[in-house]
Amino acid sequence: MVKNYLLIAIKNFRKQKLFSLINILGLTIGITCCLLLFLFIFNEFSYDKFHKNGKDIYRIMRVGNLNGNRQEIPYVSAAYAPALMNDFPDVIEKAVRVMRDNDLISYNNISFNEKNIYLADSDFFSVFSFNLIRGNPGTVLKDPNSIVVTESTAKKYFGNEDPIGKILQFNKSQQLKVTGIAKDVPVNSHLQFDMVVPLELLKSSRPDWFTNFSLNTLFTYIQLKPNTDPALLEKQFGGFMDKYLGNFFKEIGQKMELIAKPLNKIYFAANAFDSVKHGNKKMVYIFMSIALLILLIACMNFINLSTARAAERSKEVGLRKVLGAVKKQLIGQFILESVLFATLACFLSIGLTELLMPAYTHFLGYDLPSFLGNPWFYVCIAGIITAVGLLAGSYPAILLSSFSPIESLKGVLKVGKKGTSFRKVLVVFQFTVSVILIICVVVIIKQMSYIKNTDLGFNKEQTMIIRFDNYDIASKGHQFKNELLSIPAVQDVSLMSGEPGGFHDSYPFEAEANPAEKYLFNTEFTDMDFVKTLGLKIIAGRDLSDQFGTDSLQAALINRTAAVKLGYTPDQAIGKWIFNTIRDSIKRTIVGVVEDYHFASLKDPINPLVISPGKDNRLALIKIKSADPGPVINNVRKVYSSIAPGYPFEYSFLDERFDQLYRAESRQESVLSIFSIIAIFVACLGLFGLASYTTIKRTKEVGVRKVLGSSVQNIVLLLSKDLLKPVLLGALIAIPIGYYAMNKWLQSFAYRIEFQWWMFALAIGIAITIALLTVGVQAIKAALANPVKSLRTE
């Protein structure tokens, strides 16, 4: 029986080449989207699952209150781990501190500024299951002067030589012996390192750093004893914090809690505060639903075309019934057919996925694990075949098998108004989805261009950023600055703690406005040239200046928002004092107020900011005069190498810095653009099929109408009208949904565009135009045909 059905299916496939191609093409595209997304999602959900002790590993995190929001902060100080081990010996098996660092590593004459060095406790490789090719996980980091490198890092330094036992120079001061080689860190790990060095190495140079509870610079992971309930441990954390940090909390007027975050929750943590890899679960789900919607659109094409063609199949159905087939068998036959289509499309999709893999990898920016060896991939394929087969096959199957045998044999069967309106509903749905996607793309493009073109309140053009990421340059910052200023093409140089778009600390302040209250303000520690270099506008008072000898210790600038927060107009703020309760020992006087500028992403509102002279210089901003930065960069490089010899010269530009802040949104923009193009393409594919089908069906009618004197335009209108109505309806339904979705998306930006009517009009216009072209071509072809010919065919 199955053989007979298969034969029929294959022969039908051959007979109806256009429809079959549309179906297969649509399904293939839909399934390929799903497969690509599956691989992405599978990888996202596999993060940190490879650790053998994974379910017992937790990251210690502090929980604080940041401007009224609960914020989990993963950075703790080095003192936590020994204290935890000491206080909870029955519960905690091991504790590992991990600090990401960047250091200069040299071997013979090669040196690299390694940005992915982990300074970690010696249990690092026994708690985490990062495979070692050489070396024993338990002992590899025991010696403070040892180092473990990954395979590719080893190749970078040693080529084909055996790395074990080789000596690497650490920041030109310490000697590290390679004791182990780790396999390259898998993509699906939130911890990503190139080298691991024992944290003990720092003990000789910074002994007090290990006992200070307030220098929060590293992650601490704990491995609990098997079958321990972390909640019980967390209950005791309150007492722990009071014991070690009670006095400190009193001092800053704020309390913090401590929690243990499960390892497998770290990757998807929302608005995390750390520099490790994170995924966005919401985006994963959104992409997943879009891929499924595209597959659904493709399935609907299948349903539409099958039911439209039902009349042709009706003879076969009637006959089979007369020959003794019961309804169940017929439903089985048609579902088998759609399963066959789905299977074929799946095979094509696997090929297409393989083909698209390089481009996809490039787009994602990382390699996905091979999918052909992944058993879940096949489960997914089987799932898709079944789901698509049933989804696309069941309605046509039930419709077809319900035909009365006599009517269908007589050929007088009317496939009925019901089938037609059902098809229209499907077209409406397809275009609703397509237009929603187009609306999303239009709004995102508009918002992104708003962000890129909005006035940030400072001058970001032709400004170099040089980070002080080694001791040599950091300790001689002022010498560096002075030598740079002697280069003619350099206009201004300013040393600072954070560039616009970069990290700004927040500190609690006391202020004259209300001395009892603690204000949490962002801070910028810099020199006297900050305002000049960035081109900020002073709206009250004066700039910081060397002319006033007391400025470096007793003066500060605030931004307009800070003035408002303190309850002043800009002019009133001048002369009032503020006091950084942690960093400063004396009060500072507000000498000037600067106009608000976007020192953080446009997603966040501008927060109060205090700009004060300070030694905490983490980078230099260099404002260049000339239009061609090439020669200037070379000169800056020379200065850099004379001050920090041996360190590679690395720089970036301020305008690029801001683009980085919106990388996630840019990616959303491109993904959604691709998806919306695919969606509308697949939807139009179906529309094209329907159009060509109805024109064939109405050939005779068109012939008669032409003979009776109808114009070509009238006929095109007649044929297009029926199909365009559902398209228009779908587009109209899309407006409120698109508005709702994009309104939500825009809420994540503190600075955003307003909705305008033309955005919706544009989206609808695009959809209608494409649909009109699809339908119109068919209609015009039919309308231009010689009526005599079309009448003869009947």
Added chain:
Amino acid sequence: MLELKGIYKWVNTGNHRTFLLKDVDLTVKEGEFISIMGPSGSGKSTLLNVIGMLDEFNEGEYNFLNESVHKLKEKQRSALYKQYIGFVFQAYHLIDELTVYENIETPLIYQNIKSSDRKAMVADILDRFQIVGKKDLFPTQLSGGQQQLVGIARALIANPKLLLADEPTGNLNSKQGEEIMNLFKQLNHEGMTIIQVTHSEKNAAYGSHIINLLDGMIQNN
């Protein structure tokens, strides 16, 4: 073999009722060859469809081989006719996508007969109708007479007790028609009960018995 008692069938158009069959009484014994005649629209095909259980009626009783058809559910009716009744159509109604062999095989598939048995039965009937050489051809590659021959072979493949033919020669030329009618006559001699609908006096004469229908009523019996 079968007995119709007071069969009525009608359709309502607006508040007007049109009778397709009106008080039809008919008894068919095993081995009979009945021809139903009458002008267009007299209800010939409707009557044949009712006998073939493809169509329902509104009133009356229908007994087929001691089963009360009017009391059966659709599934049971389907089981009954698929076992005992074969159909032959004016327009042959072969499945274009299947070969001659596969067309003939199809009814057996729905009776859940094993593949090896099916092969033997189809080979048997191909041989009997002398169309072995055409078994791999598609219906469109055959002449009308040959297509109807395949149609009859298909109707007979499952060894029915009753053969229903709706104008089996209507689409054929007179020579082909004659061959088909001779085949029917021969089948009847071998014991097959046959009911045919026809327009032609000549073809009706092949039967043992003629029923004239007019406006859904049997005129003489």
